[in-house]
Amino acid sequence: MYMVSLDFNNLDKNLIRAWLQEVDPQKLNYLWEKADEIRQKYVGDDIWLRGLVEISNHCVRSCAYCGISKCAPVVEKYRMSEDEILTAVKQAADYGFGTVVLQSGEDMGLTATRITEIIRSIKSKTGLAITLSLGERSVGDLEDWRKAGADRYLLRFETSDVELYKQIHPNTGRQSDRFVQLELMRQMGYEIGTGVMVGIPGQTWGSLANDIWLFRKYGMDMIGLGPYLENEGTPLAGELGKKLKNSATADQVPNDDLTTLKVLALTRILCPNINIPATTALATINPEKGRSHALQRGANVVMPNLTPHKYRTLYQIYPGKAGLHETAEFSREEIERQIISLGRTIGRGAGTSSHFKQHCH
């Protein structure tokens, strides 16, 4: 077992793993301070607000963890109309957000043409930066959307452990290689975001250390991190989860906020100039402090939810999702209050990742 080193210049996979397993409060305080210092030095005090619109809960995949996947207990399905999407986007613009994030299950009903038209309308009516998070799509779709004006794409690789990935992403006849799609999107000029869930049954300390290592190796522009949250009725909450946990034995990573925050802080230290959101999953597991802790340990982005209320409860990728019953207005005010109380500032404009600006332009 490696000991942590207070010198972060030579952080390798073994030292990352040692930090992930560290429990000494003094050493952890040092980690938090270092991550916050690096965040301040490389990306400043601005916190970027992105309006999140969950445009459809249809999905062709059977991801074993997800509440809207094909294998989850039946949820009423919805797909927002173009008008509904534009109304939500207009709200983001009125609130002064510089970016909208359109997220959905992998929904082939959201055809290339339909999304292209939506991107064009958003650009012509609001000029906002657009992040897509629509799952794995064909090269043609991704090219069309980029040409229409989409700026960024979020696709978490979830875990770099190939065997674990296969178990939680069963092959449903559609090939799944998220690293390939991420690389293609980079070549197309997208700002690319990825990330993992922390504490997936079967995830070991070594594989989580490798995930963090890969964030830097692949030069990602944004990283989203959240604890895995168990979803009753999904395969991972049942026998599959038990089997995977048993296989990891004592090496199983816990799905708690402390471990997620360690991953976040180490990611900031290794990838100083990327964007890192304080995710809803962290605010769900620790409603009181999850978001503010993330913002004090390396995060610089928050994504207030602007999905219309009638659809929000149907986009329950995990139970008890934070902000489920709040109005968009309330979530925004609450988040802005929190940012100010932390002595930080609200970013104005697109909030493009400094890493992207440095490497791609």
Ligand code: SAM
């Ligand atoms: N379909 C797209 C995709 O797979 O990238 C976007 C939507 S998907 C619901 C967005 C993210 O939700 C996933 O990348 C996953 O990390 C997260 N997620 C899904 N189920 C979760 C769970 N039970 N606990 C924590 N995060 C979860």
